Amino acid sequence: MALGSFFSKLKQGLSRSTQKLSESIGAVFTRRKLDEDALAELEDLLIAADLGTAVAARVIASFRRSRFGKEVTDQEIRQALAEEIADILRPAARPLAIDPTLKPHVVLVVGVNGTGKTTTIGKLAQQYREQSLRPMLVAGDTFRAAAVEQLQVWGQRTDATVVTAPPNSDAAGLAFDGLTRARAEGADVLLIDTAGRLHNKAALMEELRKIIRVLRKQDPAAPHSVLLVLDATTGQNALQQVNVFKEMVDVTGLVVTKLDGSARGGIVVALAEEFGLPVHAVGVGEQAGDLRPFDPDEFARGLVGT
């Protein structure tokens, strides 16, 4: 993809998702004294972006310390706020590094229902292809209707082998077979799809642990990465999701999807504060090319609209 269109699409996505927030900040902060009322309104704006009440309060508290009572312009307040948020996000900006010597680097993709796991696997496969790596996909969602066929389409689109099993087979067994095959055929990355599951369902979480146990029979270091896919429209429950998935399956990184929508994904700020997990990439559309590295400055600037 041309670099120009890459940036314009990213910007489009980010600016769309934050347009409203920035409009309101613009309205509130055109040359005005930063008093309690102004701070309260600013805090509201952050809350409306899903940062959560606690994180919004903390961000505003540090604003109060440094800028209270000052005459501020719209531009200043945006820059300062973006800087504040970017500082929180910066440690999270770490891409998913594939180790080409592992053959395969095993990536287990998990998350609650409908967040974009399967699509993200398709997008990752596309990226690896472009980097001349050989991806192999495992259709580990043996539960949902037509989940296998969905991943098979992605396999065709990205010219990647898809390892499948009949409906309702044991996902762990399938993952094991996938790993055997990836090793035999010298694939560089093995992307394992899993059925969406709510984190409060103990039996389903146990099933994920079983996949990991079984993979480790072949390779004690597998899976080398466990990606939790989060939907940007999710509210405060995302904290709970990350908490439980991390506890149960040692999540190593996050992918945040659907940032091309009107949801601003402010929960990412709260997640970065609370868990410090890397955000490897963001999804900005339904096509194979719609995966972007997570850029904290861009994201933060997008959030406040500079």
Add this chain to the structure above:
Amino acid sequence: MFEALSGKLTGVFERLRRRGALNETDVMEALREVRLALLDADVALPVVKDFIAKVRERAVGQEVLDSVSPGQQVVKIVNDVMVEALGGAGAVGLNLNAPAPIPILMVGLQGSGKTTTSGKIALRLSQRLRRKVLLASLDTQRPAAQLQLQQLAERAGVGSLPIVAGQTPLQIAARAMETARREVYDVVILDTAGRLSIDAALMEEVKQIRFATNPAETLLVVDAMTGQDAVNTAKAFNDAVGVTGIVMTRMDGDARGGAALSMRAVTGAPIKLTGSGEKLDALEDFHPERVAGRILGMGDVVGLVERAAETIDQAEAEKLARKMAKGTFDLEDFAAQLKQITKMGSLSSILGMLPGAAKLQQQIGDANLDQKMLRRQAAIISSMTAKERRTPDIIKASRKKRIAAGSGTTVQDVNRLLKQFDDMSGMMKRMNKLGQKGLMRHGLSALMPGGRRPF
């Protein structure tokens, strides 16, 4: 991580106990907590503001009844306003008052649960109301989406529109209506591709579909975990296609579901159904009073009781209840109860419906008390002699060894079970002391050793 709102209000009101009418300052202080609780539950900010204004109007100047604390009084007002805002008491059914074939249009964001819900509604209409239902997928966007709906139709035992590659959603919609007329279907459910509310082209497309089919119901399908964006989505879809009802999916999760309030406030459309699982029978009517309790963090006690009533053997349950009341509950009964619980589904999902159970749920999650474990415990009990079951105190080291060997478990497992039985008996004694009313008021926390009382 969330405390029940009633718990939060404790601090605020401890100082104001017994003071006659609720005054403005007290109420404002309490409402700050309410505001935070609502925001933590993902109710959208503008909706929270309106809500708070309403509660304030109603609360200020109200006499505090003798029998309750000011905190309880405010909680009651908050709860009442919440139930009203969610649509008042009782459930609103699907509108099927239209000439057959009746079109039902499903819309919403990507991954919100439209396709699954289409299958669930089809199953319900065909089984409960004996309607002949046709499922048609207009999703040409997501890979294998049409196949997904076709497979769900097979599972539900209803018709599905044959898949024809290359047709546009609008063409599929027309073909669905034609087919339904020709083959005399009662209801046609039109499942659409997920779309973002800011995607002008796709929003225009769904407008045209709506216009062409004139559905009796246009259902907006929303995930219960949705955050502040709920207002944007609801507004955009409502402006484009005129939402007639809302379906909240993934209510089986532990999200507080504040989006329900946001969506309802923005569209004015009733929430008609909720999804509570991935299987096709996991569709329930929406009960405002229960979801109000959930948003406020007070638990869905009614939902729990209903779920229990559906699955539990009534006579058996009554027998157990009598024994509990008399304090003659033994391991035999414990085994019977384990069996009942196994039938009801995962323990943690049941506990999620109880007030104040979030912590307990976490502990259980940690202990991995799942179905397998319940079965293991049942095996342990069945390896005991009748005498051991009736008088567990006699189970000492050598008996433990025998029981462990007999059930294929370890002595530790046996110990754990006995300990659990002990805890449970203790809990039951406390429960009996508290009585039914106390349990509803104080929630599960009152049962736990050292449990804090809200007021």
